[in-house]
Amino acid sequence: MIKNNTPKALSLLLAAGALTAGVATASAGIAGAAPGSSAPDGSGITKTVVIGLDGTMLDQVEAADAPNLHRLIAEGTSGQSSILGHPTISGPSWSTILTGVWHTKHGVVDNTFTGSNYEQYPSAFTRIETAKPEMRTAAISTWGGIATIAGSGTPKADVVVTTPGAGSGAATDAATADAVVNEIASNGPEFVFTQLDQVDGAGHSSGTAGSEYRPSLERVDVEVGKIVDAVDARSKATGEKWTILVTSDHGHKPNGGHGGQSEAEGVTFVIARGAGYQAGVVDDTLTIADITPTVLDNLGLDQPADLDGTPIEKGAPTATGSLGLLTGSLGN
Numbered sequence: 001m002i003k004n005n006t007p008k009a010l011s012l013l014l015a016a017g018a019l020t021a022g023v024a025t026a027s028a029g030i031a032g033a034a035p036g037s038s039a040p041d042g043s044g045i046t047k048t049v050v051i052g053l054d055g056t057m058l059d060q061v062e063a064a065d066a067p068n069l070h071r072l073i074a075e076g077t078s079g080q081s082s083i084l085g086h087p088t089i090s091g092p093s094w095s096t097i098l099t100g101v102w103h104t105k106h107g108v109v110d111n112t113f114t115g116s117n118y119e120q121y122p123s124a125f126t127r128i129e130t131a132k133p134e135m136r137t138a139a140i141s142t143w144g145g146i147a148t149i150a151g152s153g154t155p156k157a158d159v160v161v162t163t164p165g166a167g168s169g170a171a172t173d174a175a176t177a178d179a180v181v182n183e184i185a186s187n188g189p190e191f192v193f194t195q196l197d198q199v200d201g202a203g204h205s206s207g208t209a210g211s212e213y214r215p216s217l218e219r220v221d222v223e224v225g226k227i228v229d230a231v232d233a234r235s236k237a238t239g240e241k242w243t244i245l246v247t248s249d250h251g252h253k254p255n256g257g258h259g260g261q262s263e264a265e266g267v268t269f270v271i272a273r274g275a276g277y278q279a280g281v282v283d284d285t286l287t288i289a290d291i292t293p294t295v296l297d298n299l300g301l302d303q304p305a306d307l308d309g310t311p312i313e314k315g316a317p318t319a320t321g322s323l324g325l326l327t328g329s330l331g332n
Contacts, residue, residue: 046241046274046298049184049231050193050291051224052097054090054143055200055258056217056248058269060208064217068225069271072246076273077312079286083250084266088258090200091145093249093268093288098123098149098193100292100307111145118152121306124292126153128191131301138183141195142169142176150193159183169198170219177223181230188234191295194227196220200252207256208264243274243298245312247288276314286312 058080061069072078086092091111092103099106099121107117118126125137138159139150150157163176173196180194202216224246231242250258251267258265270286272294289309296303297311 044241045190045300046243047188047190048192048243048245048295048298049180049227050097050191050245050247050295051227052094052141052146052193052195053199053220053224053246053248054195054197055203055250055252056220056269057208057251057264057267058248059267060213060217061269064214064221066217066221066224068221068228069246072224072228072244072271072273073280075279076244076271077277077281077283077286078269078271079283080267080269081284081287082263082266083268083288084261084263086266088250088260088265090143090249091148094146094195095149096308097247097249097288097291098125098146100124100289100296100304100309102289102308105306105308113145113148116152118149122153123149123157124191124193124295125150125157126155127292127296127304128299128301129153129155129157132190132299135191135299136187136189138187138189138192139194140176140179140183140192142172142197143195146193146195158189169201170216173198173220173223177226181226184227184230184234188238188240190299196223203252203258204256207254208252209254210256213252241275243272243277243294245273245291245294246271247291249288270312272312277312278315 083093086103087109089110091113092108095106095108096102101121103109106121107115128135128137137157139146139157140161142163144162147160147162151160161179163172166172166175176194176196180192183189183192199216199220202212206212228244231244234240235242247270248268251264252258253262253264268288270290287309290312293303293307293309293311
């Protein structure tokens with residue numbers, strides 16, 4: 001994800017004492033519904049977990065042995081689109097995912113976060129905590145840049161954790177997923193965001209055409225499965241309604257790398273699985289700017305008028321079957 005030293009240092013600082021080696025699994029006991037949660041009969045708000053898969057491309061997912069992601073695609077609405085015209089870099093894209101506006105508004109153009117305008121365009125965490133402080137929000141990620149976004153506002157997310165390096169990208173992602181599972185099972189947050197990083201690492205080292213990319217997808221699919229199982233177990237035990245959103249921040253060139261304006265670098269995707277999303281429907285009008293509006297909508301919060309994205313529609317959208325290019329439309 002074209003990283004820099006600042007997020008890595010921030011990662012270690014934020015992670016100190018935040019995660020332990022032994023993390024509970026979804027079957028290790030589920031706590032009662034948190035304040036502001038839906039009623040036991042499933043009515044009320046819809047809690048949301050967003051799973052961010054850095055540097056991941058939907059066509060590669062579909063070709064991989066990735067049963068958990070394939071299940072989410074089959075059970076929900078999914079679509080592939082392009083962010084061309086927007087920087088194909090993690091900082092700007094995760095900022096768009098977590099604010100609902102493009103870089104022309106949030107001001108982030110690289111991974112230094114210099115020029116960020118989170119005061120005017122706050123993250124979903126800040127919007128939720130401002131409107132409903134009793135709601136629990138959590139950001140648990142492998143890359144420290146997510147903590148920069150989640151910790152940017154006042155109020156910030158209730159939980160802001162970056163997983164300490166565990167010796168490899170795969171091991172660190174596993175620790176991140178285990179922490180998310182524990183958060184869901186123990187606390188049932190209204191909104192939890194997680195980012196897993198190993199696919200991006202493989203994209204940089206071997207490219208999508210290389211030997212490392214496909215195995216990294218198949219490993220991260222196992223971590224996605226843990227989180228999905230935790231959500232399903234909690235929903236069954238408590239009657240809470242949950243939506244799972246999966247998305248990515250950018251693509252990768254066949255020979256590796258991103259940050260330019262080629263078609264491969266600009267590809268992103270969204271998967272939405274939950275009550276109301278039509279099974280197996282393809283909607284290539286979905287964009288990463290739709291994530292925050294969808295989270296706010298699920299929680300029954302007002303939609304700010306200045307957001308660039310819109311809530312993902314429930315019901316059957318019109319399938320486009322093509323790549324929805326955004327060039328020339330950013331920041332409208």
